[in-house]
Amino acid sequence: MSKNPSLSRWSIASRVLAALFGGYALAYGFTAFFSVYLPLVRADRVVYASLVCFAIWTAAVIYVFAARSATRAWLWLVGLTAVLCLAAFLPTELGVRP
Numbered sequence: 001m002s003k004n005p006s007l008s009r010w011s012i013a014s015r016v017l018a019a020l021f022g023g024y025a026l027a028y029g030f031t032a033f034f035s036v037y038l039p040l041v042r043a044d045r046v047v048y049a050s051l052v053c054f055a056i057w058t059a060a061v062i063y064v065f066a067a068r069s070a071t072r073a074w075l076w077l078v079g080l081t082a083v084l085c086l087a088a089f090l091p092t093e094l095g096v097r098p
Contacts, residue, residue, distance in 0.1 A: 014070035022077035023060035027053040029084030036088045 034049035060077060067073035 011070050015064050015067075015073060018070060018073050018077060019061040019064040022074060022081070023057045023064065025081045026060045026077050026084075027057040029081040029088070030056045032088035033084040 031049045031053040034052060035045050038045040038048060040048065063076070064070075064073040067076070
């Protein structure tokens with residue numbers, strides 16, 4: 001246990017917020033990415049991407065509480081979300097948007 005109990009409270013609060021909001025953002029990023037890049041008909045891409053997002057959010061929550069620090073969890077969540085959203089929203093030659 002840490003010497004400063006308020007530090008652990010802030011760490012837990014940060015992890016809870018990362019699990020809720022960061023996990024949601026990561027799930028959205030995966031959904032947008034899969035909606036663009038899965039090799040299926042558009043309706044099927046959206047359905048499969050939407051179903052996978054629940055597993056992604058669950059994995060993000062598990063990772064947030066297993067990470068060594070809350071800062072590391074936030075960095076991974078923000079980094080992956082940014083990469084996935086950029087990859088999903090930048091390609092104009094495909095003619096699709098999530």
